[in-house]
Amino acid sequence: MVDVNKLREKAKEVVSRDDVRMLIGYRPGTYGFRARPAFVQGPDEVDELIFTPACVNNLASYIVLEEKLPVPRGEEPDLRKVAVMVKGCDSRALVQQMEEKAYDRERILVLGIPCTGVVDMAKVEARFPNVLERGEIALEGDKFVLSTGGGKEEVAKEELLADKCLRCRYPTPLVYDELLDAEVARFADDDYSDIVELEKRAGAEKWAYWEEKFSRCIRCYSCRNVCPMCYCEDCVLERLNPQWMRRSVDVSENTAYHISRAYHLAGRCIQCGECQRVCPVDIPLMELNRKFYKDVEELYDYEPGTNAENPPLLSTFKVDDREDFIL
Amino acid sequence: MAENSDFEPNIVAFLCNWCSYAGADLAGTSRIQYPSNVRVIRVMCSGRVNPLFVMNALQEGADGVLISGCHPGDCHYMHGNYYARRRFNLMRNFLEYLGVEPQRVRMSWVSASEGAKWKEVIEEVVNGVKEVGPMDQFKRRQLNW
Numbered sequence: 297m298v299d300v301n302k303l304r305e306k307a308k309e310v311v312s313r314d315d316v317r318m319l320i321g322y323r324p325g326t327y328g329f330r331a332r333p334a335f336v337q338g339p340d341e342v343d344e345l346i347f348t349p350a351c352v353n354n355l356a357s358y359i360v361l362e363e364k365l366p367v368p369r370g371e372e373p374d375l376r377k378v379a380v381m382v383k384g385c386d387s388r389a390l391v392q393q394m395e396e397k398a399y400d401r402e403r404i405l406v407l408g409i410p411c412t413g414v415v416d417m418a419k420v421e422a423r424f425p426n427v428l429e430r431g432e433i434a435l436e437g438d439k440f441v442l443s444t445g446g447g448k449e450e451v452a453k454e455e456l457l458a459d460k461c462l463r464c465r466y467p468t469p470l471v472y473d474e475l476l477d478a479e480v481a482r483f484a485d486d487d488y489s490d491i492v493e494l495e496k497r498a499g500a501e502k503w504a505y506w507e508e509k510f511s512r513c514i515r516c517y518s519c520r521n522v523c524p525m526c527y528c529e530d531c532v533l534e535r536l537n538p539q540w541m542r543r544s545v546d547v548s549e550n551t552a553y554h555i556s557r558a559y560h561l562a563g564r565c566i567q568c569g570e571c572q573r574v575c576p577v578d579i580p581l582m583e584l585n586r587k588f589y590k591d592v593e594e595l596y597d598y599e600p601g602t603n604a605e606n607p608p609l610l611s612t613f614k615v616d617d618r619e620d621f622i623l
Numbered sequence: 624m625a626e627n628s629d630f631e632p633n634i635v636a637f638l639c640n641w642c643s644y645a646g647a648d649l650a651g652t653s654r655i656q657y658p659s660n661v662r663v664i665r666v667m668c669s670g671r672v673n674p675l676f677v678m679n680a681l682q683e684g685a686d687g688v689l690i691s692g693c694h695p696g697d698c699h700y701m702h703g704n705y706y707a708r709r710r711f712n713l714m715r716n717f718l719e720y721l722g723v724e725p726q727r728v729r730m731s732w733v734s735a736s737e738g739a740k741w742k743e744v745i746e747e748v749v750n751g752v753k754e755v756g757p758m759d760q761f762k763r764r765q766l767n768w
Binding site: 494495499500501502503504505506507532540546547548549551552555556558559562563584587588591592595596609610611613614615617618619621622623 | 674675696709725729730747761
């Protein structure tokens with residue numbers, strides 16, 4: 297884990313630079329073990345920055361989500377860099393955004409954090425419900441130490457680790473200007489066992505499973521809003537002419553929504569798991585994304601967010617792509 | 624799903640203007656008999672077909688969808704069909720994963736001279752959809768207030 301003093305020192309150095317507009321990092325939340333994003337504008341604000349296993353948010357989203365207001369006449373646009381702290385998975389979002397030419401590499405300054413895994417807040421809250429005072433989570437050896445004013449408790453790492461971290465292939469950021477700690481070797485791998493299990497079911501059984509999940513959806517669009525890859529200015533969900541997806545909340549429209557959301561991430565999803573984390577009705581969205589992730593890897597030998605020089609998957613082709621499904 | 628011999632499926636076919644549409648036309652002018660379940664929508668290229676079209680057709684009451692374009696290498700726009708091939712391979716696999724039978728979304732290459740192949744393709748698609756019955760997964764339902 298990163299030494300917090302070193303992190304703040306580095307953050308201070310970065311935000312003091314003339315060519316940096318702000319730094320996006322983490323700070324403690326208002327209650328419980330949570331952490332929340334921090335937007336640091338000046339060197340006097342760095343003292344609250346932290347990095348702990350509670351820092352689950354993918355900060356890469358904020359780079360593309362920031363509203364680009366029109367510049368008043370006579371004023372120059374602010375072209376200074378945005379500095380951002382990224383874990384391994386978040387850095388892949390940056391790589392994929394740059395692969396899609398969302399912005400230039402010069403516009404961002406990346407502080408890479410080699411990550412040994414973050415917690416799943418749902419698992420933490422199931423184990424420690426209703427913690428209202430501020431608590432801290434730290435990793436010591438292979439145990440998470442959760443401490444509040446009232447005391448300390450140790451929990452085995454696997455029990456609280458987020459699912460995405462149990463399958464993480466890239467714990468060390470793939471793109472960075474400065475690395476804040478020593479590189480972390482790959483400690484897990486993805487075998488898609490959950491997807492294979494779902495694929496094996498019979499057709500009617502699969503639909504029964506998904507129909508129940510989709511019927512729960514309330515169309516809050518949290519999954520779209522939090523996604524670092526969903527940054528179209530004109531989203532197909534909001535387009536009224538032609539209106540491809542109606543706004544009514546029923547199984548048909550919800551299915552259409554989830555198919556298109558997942559399809560728009562085919563060959564783009566970098567497995568940060570943010571969509572599933574924010575879902576208020578616990579739809580297993582990563583099971584949809586991971587199906588595409590698996591297919592893309594198996595059919596086209598392509599892994600999103602690993603090389604910014606790669607062309608985007610669906611805007612290229614190979615003459616000898618698989619076509620055994622074609623009549 | 625129980626096989627129903629009376630069931631006549633609705634198939635929406637997206638045909639590319641340069642090959643498959645001409646191929647279907649040739650089947651017509653050559654008086655080749657093929658099932659009349661298919662409703663043809665002409666698009667300029669199979670690469671024009673957005674996966675949303677397929678999803679929307681299935682929502683709006685189609686029991687099956689066929690996308691047909693030029694053979695690889697013959698595309699009027701050089702490589703539109705190659706893009707379509709990637710797109711619909713993923714789309715088909717995904718719909719199958721959700722529990723929509725793979726027979727409902729088909730893709731074929733039919734050239735302008737293949738009237739006979741067009742007949743075979745349509746028979747294959749219609750028989751496939753007849754086997755799995757009406758689309759009942761995520762069809763839009765009429766609301767009764």
